[in-house]
Ligand SMILES: [Zn+2]
Ligand SMILES: [Zn+2]
C-alpha cells in the first residue's frame with residue numbers, strides 16, 4: 001500500500017514532466033520505468049509491455065530522456081541504456097561484457113576536471129565522462 005502510493009506518486013511525477021495528455025499506454029510505460037532499479041534498454045521495456053505499441057514505448061522513453069527524467073548512457077557499440085535520473089551529478093561505469101551501467105561519483109574526479117577547466121579555452125559549462133570497463137562480476 002505504501003509502496004504502491006509512492007510508486008504512483010513517482011509515475012505522476014514522471015508523466016507531469018512530459019507536459020502532455022496522459023494516455024493509458026504512457027502511464028503503463030511510466031509505471032514500469034518507475035519500478036526499475038538499474039539501467040535498461042528501450043527494447044527490454046518494449047518486451048515487458050507487449051500490450052503497448054513499440055512506437056509508444058520508444059517515443060515515451062525518448063521524451064523522458066529529453067525532459068531529464070531518464071539519464072542516457074551509451075554502450076561501446078553506441079546503443080543507449082536508460083536509467084531514472086536522480087538529478088545528482090554522476091558518471092557511468094559501463095561494463096562492455098555484461099552491459100550493466102552503474103553510477104559513479106567521485107569528488108576527486110570533479111576536482112581534477114575543475115582544474116582542467118582552467119586550461120580549456122572558453123567557458124566550460126559541464127562535462128560528461130563515462131568509463132568503459134570489465135565489471136568485477138565479469139572479471140570473476
Ligand atoms: Zn546516469
Ligand atoms: Zn560485467
Ligand SMILES: [Zn+2]
Nearest residue numbers: 089090091110
Ligand atoms: Zn563530473
